[in-house]
């Protein structure tokens with residue numbers, strides 16, 4: 247009974263991802279054919295099979311030496327940016343005045359081009375972990391803040407009245423009502439942030455690093471080593487997808503009730 | 511359960527939005543004795559919800575006073591003497607049915623007279639009373655609107671409040687569900703001896719449930735009539751076919767037929 251159910255769930259998942267896998271495979275085939283038929287220079291446009299070879303030869307060392315580093319930066323930045331954003335959202339919801347004062351600055355923070363801020367941070371902090379984590383945190387901050395604020399506000403006036411009839415404390419209202427009703431929004435924000443954090447880390451590495459996928463890509467570009475560049479791109483996006491899905495799995499664990507997840 | 515204290519509403523008025531604002535209620539006087547079931551009827555916008563919120567200590571009147579069992583309504587609210595059933599079920603979607611009924615217990619802790627090792631049993635018994643046995647582990651999103659409203663009723667009763675305030679709780683339900691819930695409500699109230707203030711826009715429902723029916727007129731909300739309902743309790747659905755029932759319903763309906771309230775009166779079942 248349970249094995250049947252399990253198998254059918256596996257089949258379900260396969261069927262769900264199959265279309266996107268097929269499209270991806272078709273694109274690779276078209277790319278491969280185009281490179282071969284047009285006879286374009288391989289050092290400019292490497293074929294998927296060349297990139298595959300590169301990944302086979304270099305993938306492991308890239309993953310261990312550089313991707314691990316980049317993802318450490320991304321995850322730390324994600325945690326820092328999301329935590330600060332959640333805290334700020336909680337403050338905003340309890341003090342409208344502070345929101346009026348500081349939200350415009352949150353927008354400014356969001357519109358500041360991070361490619362311009364990253365070199366600054368590198369000047370200040372050197373080739374260390376810090377500027378990368380800060381850039382990843384910066385890029386994660388806004389989507390989590392906007393979603394958390396919206397979620398914390400998503401309670402109905404009747405829910406507040408119900409808690410008031412129960413003579414509940416502000417604390418109780420916060421933990422029993424505001425926090426759970428904000429979770430669907432918070433997770434929507436965290437999922438966006440999880441993908442952005444990898445981008446943030448890589449951009450920060452461009453401006454000064456001695457390891458990491460961003461460092462590998464920028465070094466490879468000086469040598470016109472497009473194969474290695476593509477290998478780096480492939481690895482970092484694969485890691486981003488994995489990170490996104492880990493957050494998605496946490497979301498499924500946390501949001502068990504029907505229609506809880508916003509993007510379904 | 512002990513019989514609860516009454517409600518004294520003394521000269522209650524409520525204006526919204528400053529001096530030139532809407533006068534929602536104007537000089538409401540009403541005395542409700544402990545254990546009495548009073549229904550408030552009026553067209554929408556006449557201040558029924560506002561009155562209920564003022565009685566429940568959720569809203570301050572512009573002038574006048576409300577005493578519940580000798581306390582101000584604010585004090586009575588802080589002492590958790592009210593059960594409130596809103597027009598929408600207002601369940602928490604992340605809690606299962608049983609969890610929603612147990613919410614007051616979780617919030618109140620030792621302040622809940624039913625708190626203790628068997629508070630879960632009490633919640634389960636209440637769910638049985640409102641006909642929801644076997645749905646304890648469903649989420650609100652998995653049951654119908656009528657069932658959700660019954661969960662809300664069980665939740666309001668779960669901590670044994672002296673006074674039940676109900677704001678058109680069955681307004682959105684179909685007739686059959688509504689009949690069944692009306693019967694269940696009478697049964698439960700008979701058991702607990704709570705004082706009930708029940709808002710509805712259905713004259714039929716009001717007469718069927720209440721010991722007294724209070725008619726409210728709109729803009730500004732004023733009491734136009736307080737009618738005793740002559741049928742003894744316990745009641746069955748059949749009383750609705752007695753001549754006295756139709757006569758009283760007709761009489762009260764006549765009060766509603768003002769200038770722009772004709773449509774509402776025509777729509778009454």
Ligand SMILES: Nc1ncnc2c1ncn2[C@@H]1O[C@H](COP(=O)(O)OP(=O)(O)O)[C@@H](O)[C@H]1O
Nearest residue numbers: 526527532534553554555556557558559560561
């Ligand atoms: N919070 C509020 N602010 C301003 N006006 C309100 C508010 N609540 C109710 N009113 C007004 O008071 C009047 C009575 O409202 P309400 O008590 O909800 O009526 P009912 O429940 O009988 O339909 C309406 O005209 C409504 O617009």
Ligand SMILES: [Mg+2]
Nearest residue numbers: 558559560677
């Ligand atoms: Mg109303």
